[in-house]
Amino acid sequence: MSNQGEGCCEPLSEEPLAEQQAAELATVFKALGDPVRLRLLSLIASRPSGEVCVCELTPAFDLSQPTISHHLKLLRQAGLVDSERRGTWVYYRVRPETTDRMAALLSSVSGERAAARVG
């Protein structure tokens, strides 16, 4: 709660989105707008440990390894996931700040006039 930070999130209702904000938010939604990336995110999020090795993600799809790597990169660039290399393997985990922010933004649409400020 509290402040709404610098580039922080206006509700989608309340007042129309500025062009630049719309562009930033669109980047994240665009990252979510692909079935493969959604499933990747889901696979990562569904792990109790909170993280998954790429070596487990890749064989879950009928796609080449570079393709999976590419999708993971887009998720990373959108701020939806983080990666960390530990030895031979690379592990991905969700960044809940981002998913929460997007969720709050979407909630604000139906939250009518009194939509809580999304911090």
Next chain:
Amino acid sequence: MSNQGEGCCEPLSEEPLAEQQAAELATVFKALGDPVRLRLLSLIASRPSGEVCVCELTPAFDLSQPTISHHLKLLRQAGLVDSERRGTWVYYRVRPETTDRMAALLSSVSGERAAARVG
């Protein structure tokens, strides 16, 4: 824990998304993944009346009328908005079921293991 409905919403964590569900959800996120469409949605949502005439949306952008019409069509096809013709004009309004559903889905990512089932 009751059913989870027909085509209804799994949380993104809990269990990985099935291919078909991922494809459906991706369609909606893809619709949200464009700055123009986000601003359109925002303009529609920010109206106290809940609806806006296309004749007010079109001049709000530096884009041709067919282009705006096209974006509105994609929002409609994604289930994010509804349109109604009244006489000469066409009015658009948000479909909160859809935005709420997507919000809940995103919330479930950080909702960890115990994520509430999203109806």
Next chain:
DNA sequence: CGTCAATATTGAAATATGTCGAATCAAGGC
């Protein structure tokens, strides 16, 4: 009817995206 104004649809061009195979980079083990 005929015309005008508001939207939608069509067709085409430029750009972006998803995908692969080949090449490259990183870390471990011989």
Next chain:
DNA sequence: GCCTTGATTCGACATATTTCAATATTGACG
């Protein structure tokens, strides 16, 4: 040091998306 294995980057190609101008459709009003 030199392979081997895991992961990313590069280059290329097919497809999808964004956008416009032109055309069609819909409804209101003489």
